[in-house]
Amino acid sequence: MAHPDELVASARRLLLQNYQQQPIVLERGEGVWLWDVTGRRYLDLTAGIAACPLGHSHPKLVTAIAEQAHRLIHVSNLFFIEPQIRLAERLAALAAPSMGPVRAFFCNSGGEANEAAIKLAKRFQTTTQGRADRIEVLSFEGSFHGRTIATVALTGQEKYRAGFGPLVEWARILPWPLHAEDGLDAITEHTAAVIVEPIQAEGGIRVPPAGFLKALRERCTTTGTVLIFDEVQTGIGRTGGWFGHQLEGIAPDIMSLAKGLAGGVPIGAILANERVATGFVPGSHASTFGGNPLACAAALCVLETIETESLLDHVEKMGAHLRAGLARLVTRFPDRALEVRGRGLLAGLALPGDAAPIVRRCREQSGVLLSVAGGSVVRFAPALLVSPRELDQGLIALEEALSLP
Ligand SMILES: Cc1ncc(COP(=O)(O)O)c(C=O)c1O
Structure with a gap:
């Protein structure tokens, strides 16, 4: 050795x-x-x-991965994948109390999940809703949303952005948190989407003040802005609810997940409510490995074990x-x-x-x-x-x- x-x-x-x-x-x-x-x-x-x-x-996860690997590791999304369908069903049941009926898309990481969420929100606004003026996506100072160009552009920490500019012109970072009503005025009828972490994790485990996320939800509803919760770090039981937002009594239009979902096997996911989910049609978005049998079998085991234990x-x-x-x-x-x-x-x-x-x-x-x-x-x-x-x-x-x- x-x-x-x-x-x-x-x-x-x-x-x-x-x-x-x-x-x-x-x-x-x-x-x-x-x-x-x-x-x-x-x-x-x-x-x-x-x-x-x-x-x-964990012995249950090792067994689930080994059994799935023996049966089938990967096929493309050109075909239906049973563990993926079962995982979508399970996640939909967990999200239903806050989000109502949702649809899922699977990918491989948190950054990719946020990228998918942003693309879905933008396409929903510009194409499904026919609002070509709604292109701006907002995020908050201190946030972290990933390392792709779009998610870096929306990450509110200069150290992650430096050297990659000019970044996308439709991304804008707001102060965090927005205290007064007039702060929320930055979100308008022309804003496509807002992305926010229920707790800023990489930014220093910063919990927003009581009422902030609820006020944000209300403002997005009033302006027709898609609200994305980045639950990559707060989701899958980490904060004591299945998803961080469920402890706040509010719901996003789209939620992104990754990290804990498959217990260490790479996976990412978004769940979108039925209305916003119409933003994607065949060909709008894809991922070769997204939702493959191995990752989905692992995720199903993680969700089941969190529940049974x-x-x-x-x-x-x-x-x-x-x-x-x-x-x-x-x-x-x-x-x-x-x-x-x-x-x-x-x-x-x-x-x-x-x-x-x-x-x-x-x-x-x-x-x-x-x-x-x-x-x-x-x-x-x-x-x-x-x-x-x-x-x-x-x-x-x-x-x-x-x-x-
Ligand atoms: C809130 C949040 N969003 C997105 C990401 C990016 O996830 P990944 O590294 O899987 O792309 C992270 C990673 O730390 C995160 O904490």
């Missing part, structure tokens, strides 16, 4: 240097635990950045436990920890400065893996089946990292 230093050196030589990677090579996982190639064990509280709700190598209730309880532990750190280190953010198992501890050194200390000293959100926030996004003991172990690691001079 190659030495980890050799592997890291090869990675630095062979891969485009677009990631800031931590210098460990992970090899194996089980539940919330990971092992690197040297045999060192880590407590993983990142879950592949919120992409592994069932943790690593009552993980939504568990997320509520674990989220409260985690936030209480983080709040104790704010009390203990008032100068080093500013506030607790988040909902369910998407939680963050905001620091006064760069969170990367603290995250590094947790890994080096305690073998606990965490990630940074928004530069200064330590993010916890563990598997949904994490136990209180495992969370406590993460909290102790963070406490030790904060204690050091």
Whole structure:
């Protein structure tokens, strides 16, 4: 087996240097635990950045993937795919309480799902509705919607946009959140769509003030603007409801999903209400791998396991436990920890400065893996089946990292 230093050196030589990677090579996982190639064990509280709700190598997911792989891995969307139809049915049932009847489109990632949502909204406005003037799409400062050109144009953080301009002229970024009524006036009868995260995740686990999303929904309804909720990070149980918006008592016209949906197998999806779904006709949009049998079988297993193991209730309880532990750190280190953010198992501890050194200390000293959100926030996004003991172990690691001079 190659030495980890050799592997890291090869990675630095062979891969485009677009990631800031931590210098460990992970090899194996089980539940919330990971092992690197040297045999060192880590407590993983990142879950592949919120992409592994069932943790690593969950036996049910392994079986579902293996069984599907034996039967059929991939066929194109030139033909009907049974697991895709069953997944659409399952997602529609979960979305129905808030969104009513929906239709699904499947792709491979969050960025692609948002790209599809934006295209659907634009085509619905310009073509189905015959409103060629409705081309502008709005988003918010601090948001993150992906790395494609359109989603970068709508990502409200300069560091992700720099060097890629000029970006699309129909994208505009609004202040976040829009407090007063006059702020919402930026959304007009000429706005095609607005895209928003129910909680800004990459932006630093920023929960919008109470009433903001509801006011946004009302303004979009009044102006005939398509409202897109980017639930790539908040969806699939992460915040304690099936989808983040369902805790707010409101619904989008289109919702995008990815990350946790297939437990680590690449997938993306949009769900659109029946009206807006008419924006796509045969040929409007497509994806070679989107909704293939393997990814859909994995997603069906994830949804079923979240349900049968009552993980939504568990997320509520674990989220409260985690936030209480983080709040104790704010009390203990008032100068080093500013506030607790988040909902369910998407939680963050905001620091006064760069969170990367603290995250590094947790890994080096305690073998606990965490990630940074928004530069200064330590993010916890563990598997949904994490136990209180495992969370406590993460909290102790963070406490030790904060204690050091
Ligand atoms: C809210 C949100 N939207 C979109 C994306 C992009 O997803 P992907 O990396 O799968 O393209 C992310 C990824 O972090 C995200 O958090």
